[in-house]
Amino acid sequence: MNKIAEIFASLDYGPAPESAEQANAWLDAHGRAFGHFINGQWTSPAATIATTNPATGEKLAEISDGNSDDVDRAVAAARAAFGPWSALSGHERGKYLYAIARAVQKHARLFSVLETMDNGKPIRESRDADIPLVARHFYHHAGWAPLIGRSFPGHVPYGVCGQIIPWNFPLLMLAWKVAPALAAGNTVVLKPAEFTSLTALLFAEICERIGLPPGVVNIVTGEGETGAAIVAHPDIDKIAFTGSTEVGKIIRAATAGSGKGLSLELGGKSPYIVFEDADLDSAVEGLVEAIWFNQGQVCCAGSRLLVQESIEEKFLAKVRRRMASLRVGDPLDKAIDIGALVAPVQVERIRDLMKKGVAEGAVVYEPDGAIPAAGCFLKPALVTNVSPASILVSEEIFGPVLVAMSFRTPEEAVALANNTRYGLAATVWSENINLALDIAPRLKAGVVWINGTNQFDAAVGFGGYKESGFGREGGREGLSAYLKPDWEKGLGEAPRGEKSPVASARAANPLDTAPLDRTAKLYIGGKQARPDSGYSRPVTGPAGAVLGEVGEGNRKDIRNAVEAARAAQGWGTMAAHARAQILYFLAENLDYRRAEFAARIKAQTGRDGDGEVGLSIERLFAFAGWADKYDGAVHNPPMRAIAAAMIEPLGVLGIVAPERWPLLGSVALLAPALAMGNTVVLVPSEAAPLSATDLYQVLETSDMPSGVVNIVTGEARAMAKTLAEHDGVDGLWAFGSAELSAMVEKASTGNLKQVWSSRGRDFDLADDARFAGDYWLARATQVKNVWIPYGA
């Protein structure tokens, strides 16, 4: 029987190889050795390391392992280029981005093949997903460049951005970083991952070809130490990192107190929820895209299947059946579903995790059939008999491994979905729009896909909650991560407190105070609570006279306050109108007691307090007004779907108020935090806390629900630290010295809470233009993008 007749009978697929010829020719033309791209010039290859094809193990090329001198030169080039680049009109910058987009498209296949050879991902994916999304990202941001002045008035670029990207989507992650940075007027020093630097180097050639001014984009290749040199570099203004949560935490700690902008896009263990009323076959196919896309090496991979118990057996049978037809093999074959993992170390890591999982009792299903004997290949795997306590459920595997659990009710689905330290993405399958749209806002994740998965677009923000990081990439929200208010540059040093810290007053005999008619306790969970310490601290006026005593809060009081704030998070889902009404009522009641509050300010500061009370009332009004107006957007991805960019509160927000304004300092921060739906643990001015403690009664008479505002007086620094370390606190605003800022930022790595700190600078909260609007609103919220494809 001839071969055709045999195939006629078997109807096998056979090989469908994509040629590597052009990519090899490109590598050969460079002698298979690359230097860095700095200031528009190529350095000679030095201290090289090999980059290999994970599907075959063959060495593709040598790349240079950048040292701190290389980084210095790259940063200097970027610094020199920043002035002229940022001074270009948006239109001119846009033209360069447009030219990059065109060039990427023109050389799309070379990029795709090179990406597949270097990374191991199927050519189908690099060709149909990665590279088209790269071009789209540059086109989209070419469009942004001339619109920035209009869309972000009063904002300027950061300056030099250090960007460190991972190996799973090498060129796409470069595009996500470089395109918005350049559009906004920044210059960049980018380090690609050491496993996958080749397309970044090809990209550098593109920059050269289109005549991008030298120094605007600098590519320094290398390993972790090269990245560390970028992170630590004093002349870099912003760090953008995509990679593991572990490294993200190191970067957060390393940049603490430096004043560098920071955005982190980290790991995930994203839930994939299938309700019994879903299109089950489509949900199975969605899983293929969720967990077997890019060999599962996707930060937002839908790796935790949560399936309703009523359909669990049926659904898992469908999944197993589908797995059997997945084709694992040569990633340059056009008809391969699963290619090679990026490196042997990853294969080992996954095998090791799987062993541990099996030892715990996990049951692993892998379909029959062979995979290539050599190269970094793994079969797709479905893991059952696991629970949230299993290592395979809690750890990000970053491979083609799906873990499956069941749930009974929508509530349980949400609880299981959120039962993770990560919060990058989530997927919900249901044909019931009421159910799907009920679940989506309750998932703590930056991206929620309804009836679909792993959809990306330049117009739609992507990024995480919780330990999946902060900052967004894509959309207006992504661009804003590369811009900051112009006025921030000119901030002077904050005046020292108007009197010396009270801590010293405690050295005096604590009992040596005048008889008091009132003792302020702490305010926790809607009740006045005695401080755990059992101590009080005196509050003195400007002349040193003791005005009263407040509780000496400690870490246990903070703990209790955070518990109360967490329990009160229904505040965030209350209608914005209702929150506004309460803030208005608060303002009204404050106004009613204006004279008393003014007198208290005067007693504490010696200043006439009426103006500050008035400003505080105005600020409450302003943010009550904002409550139902600072809302989201509907993005326009190029498909039949809406992507609803929903504005959500951070959750529990710690606020360490400035010393300078006894009342306004607390109210100006409470108002935006509350308006956006956060619950708050407030540490008021250490020196002048009595205006905040006077608020207890106003809060109580204003129908503020218990636990929404909690106030703990005491030593601000100690409580800032406890708040920064607390894993139940989602965000922290801390006024204080540069040293305090460094401390809280460093302490925040436990759960990677979003931290804003004043770093000793003079933020004049009385300035309405700066502080009565989106400056705080943006920092009180995060954007969740909910993708909703539609079609009858």
Add this chain to the structure above:
Amino acid sequence: MNLRVVDQPKPAAPKDGAAPDDAVQKAAAPDGTQGHKRNPGFPLDLDWVGQVRVNRSALERRAGSIGARRTVKKDYQLAWLLKAITLIDLTTLNSDDTPGRVERLCAKARHPLRQDIVERLGVGDLRILPGAVCVYHAFVKTAVEALDGTGIPVAAVSTAFPHGLAPLDTRLREIEASVKDGAREIDIVIERGMVLTQDWQGLYDQMKAFRAACGEAHIKAILGTGELATQTNVAKASLVCMLAGADFIKTSTGKEKVNATLPTSLAMIRMIRWFHEETGIEIGYKPAGGISSAKTALDYMALMKEELGTHWLEPHLFRFGASSLLTDIERQLEHGLTGHYAADYRMPMV
């Protein structure tokens, strides 16, 4: 659903003495059909119909990626294209058809491939003939005579094709007349309005009556998917027709504004899969209308193989309703053999 026991399907009571339940394919049937059990029909199960969920966007994504996920090259492509020829219902359904036109079509069916191509492929031993020739009732006799001795069955479109709105009795008589003239396959059209009004009982009853009228002839139910408004309707109509005894479900008459598409095909073949899981009965699928390129045909075949398995790529379970497709396949085969591009005028006309 109450039909889950594969061993004990509850056959619909056949009318007119037809005994479909145990009618295993006769020896005269095309290759690969031995052991194929004909759909005996089942009671209408509205609970089951109510469980159907179809997400259009997801279907479109899957359908949109199949041509990229799967491709066949070189010898594989040639073999697949040869297979595709055997899956074609070579069709002429025009108001100006004449016996001469139908005879020409049948002549092409006898020799679907230029002899030199057959020889150079070295596949002279393979039976490369289309799955059927499909004509209007008026030409059934002509076609049966023209195909005599080939084993190629004649399929007749019936039941007031393409609209399906003649009196029921007229439609039933039309089926009987076509069967009497020698049609071994009957492509009926359903009343689309029944789907739009969710009259599943009405649809089921009509379909069952059509099936009974067909007797031994196999019945393909044309849904007119382009006029069913939603993929959910397509899926539900597919299920109702299968329950009523359809041997094949077919997308289109070729006369609707939208004919066969890959997403619609997914909606239908996933119902075929579900039906098979529940009943053990294999139902055939026939996309029709607009499939004119070899590449498109390969995409459909890949979709079938992925969703239903290689087993379903046999003429008793899969057909293309097409005519110009054959010429494009011939061109691609010649290109595969010679390495240079072929022109349609060099292929004997369909």
